[in-house]
Amino acid sequence: MEKTKSVRNPFPWILKVFKYEMKNTARILLPIYVTTVFVALICRMFFLDGFEGLDSAFDSISGIFMILYSVILVTSGVVSAAVFIRRFKTGLLGDEAYLNLMLPVTVGEHLWGRILSVVAWIPVCLVCGFLSMIIAGIAKKYDYEFENWLLLASIFITVVLFAYLVNAVGHLAKKHRKIAMVVTVVVILSATLRILAGVFDSVVKIVKYHDARAMSLILLAFSAIYGVATYFILKHRLNLE
Amino acid sequence: MDSVLECVSLTKKYSAKTALDGISVSVPKGAVVGLLGPNGSGKTTLLKLAAGLLQPTGGSIEVCGFKPGVESKEISAYQPDRVYLNDWMTVGDLVKMMADFYPDFRTDKAHEMLKDLNIGLESRLKSLSKGNKEKVQLILTMSRDVQLYMLDEPIGGVDPAARDYILETIIANRDKDATVIISTHLISDIEPFLNYVLFLHDGRLIRQGEVDKIRTETGMSIDALFREDFKLRQS
Numbered sequence: 001m002e003k004t005k006s007v008r009n010p011f012p013w014i015l016k017v018f019k020y021e022m023k024n025t026a027r028i029l030l031p032i033y034v035t036t037v038f039v040a041l042i043c044r045m046f047f048l049d050g051f052e053g054l055d056s057a058f059d060s061i062s063g064i065f066m067i068l069y070s071v072i073l074v075t076s077g078v079v080s081a082a083v084f085i086r087r088f089k090t091g092l093l094g095d096e097a098y099l100n101l102m103l104p105v106t107v108g109e110h111l112w113g114r115i116l117s118v119v120a121w122i123p124v125c126l127v128c129g130f131l132s133m134i135i136a137g138i139a140k141k142y143d144y145e146f147e148n149w150l151l152l153a154s155i156f157i158t159v160v161l162f163a164y165l166v167n168a169v170g171h172l173a174k175k176h177r178k179i180a181m182v183v184t185v186v187v188i189l190s191a192t193l194r195i196l197a198g199v200f201d202s203v204v205k206i207v208k209y210h211d212a213r214a215m216s217l218i219l220l221a222f223s224a225i226y227g228v229a230t231y232f233i234l235k236h237r238l239n240l241e
Numbered sequence: 242m243d244s245v246l247e248c249v250s251l252t253k254k255y256s257a258k259t260a261l262d263g264i265s266v267s268v269p270k271g272a273v274v275g276l277l278g279p280n281g282s283g284k285t286t287l288l289k290l291a292a293g294l295l296q297p298t299g300g301s302i303e304v305c306g307f308k309p310g311v312e313s314k315e316i317s318a319y320q321p322d323r324v325y326l327n328d329w330m331t332v333g334d335l336v337k338m339m340a341d342f343y344p345d346f347r348t349d350k351a352h353e354m355l356k357d358l359n360i361g362l363e364s365r366l367k368s369l370s371k372g373n374k375e376k377v378q379l380i381l382t383m384s385r386d387v388q389l390y391m392l393d394e395p396i397g398g399v400d401p402a403a404r405d406y407i408l409e410t411i412i413a414n415r416d417k418d419a420t421v422i423i424s425t426h427l428i429s430d431i432e433p434f435l436n437y438v439l440f441l442h443d444g445r446l447i448r449q450g451e452v453d454k455i456r457t458e459t460g461m462s463i464d465a466l467f468r469e470d471f472k473l474r475q476s
Contacts, residue, residue: 008311016341024329098325101294103342104314174256240294241255 017113040132147212250300278441333362
């Protein structure tokens, strides 16, 4: 006869997953953020009066540093998202899943631990990026506004959770997983954009179209939908074949 | 007789292939069980279903009275047939992680076995050979005090010298009431330790029972019986 399940406190388990996710991601992300700030410092040494545009940047060696800094700044954001997505893919869908999914941790606790680590890194990523921009002397007035930070953070979370869902759906395919993932991207993006268009048609009367806070809330709502869909796929359909 | 693994009409299909075809199994408590069969017979699928890494297509499976889930994972240990180690850690980090998640994990036992096999705690998992990685995995599994150990090909990738140590480790380190299910092709190596066997062929259970009883009834060793059974079926 099947025994009954006991109710347990999920928080200690979420924190344990969070701890190991932070440890893993820190060894890649911290050097990237430190490098971004360091290159900004070098740029500042060349542009003591502040950066005056790309025209002057191409004229000298100092310009090469500024281009290098710009590339590193953008790359740090892209690499951060890639690191979180890769952690999800290898940790819950790849070979490492044989270790992680045998831990006495529920799928929900695994997901929350990972999402929390993403949320914890976002301020670090934003602060380092912003700090480097101030150091390099390219920070503009709108970079100081909280709404824009919130919007950036929301976009980041949405992209990561969108990728979680795409990977989870792709994993359901027995063959041609990459094609399945591309189809999933097209389908979910189309559905998201259709819904967004519908929402903005009605919401636009209440909030301004360019209201960063409203946009952030809508993005976070979509993140929640992607997260819940990923949870149900992992909980009920996961097959590590 | 208490059962630690109970399957009723358990079926698992992968697209067109049926990996398990409605098998009903009852594994007795305290036994060392050989899960035997040729490649593709469904051994790994059965263990993965018990570990909760696959969802059954039909039928039911219970591990120590629980459906595969958090509760069953707390009281059972599973070692897959592949290397799953996260390369970025050292052996010591991984031991700490296991102790962090499993209240029944015995760090002293793990350290002792690692020392016996000359694997340093500071060794990076990335730098270990495949054989040593498999040894580390087995040590991590056997360092837990659980009711059921499920080992999928635990000695397949290790050298013959280490095989004896590993098999003795498996048997010596378990509680006398704990059950060990070993899936392997190397029957002659594990036969002296077995007291119960399950023969799988094409997803169906073709033989199960106590080793001594089978030997008496057939007059053959398990290794010889296995060869006989599967030679007949393949011819």
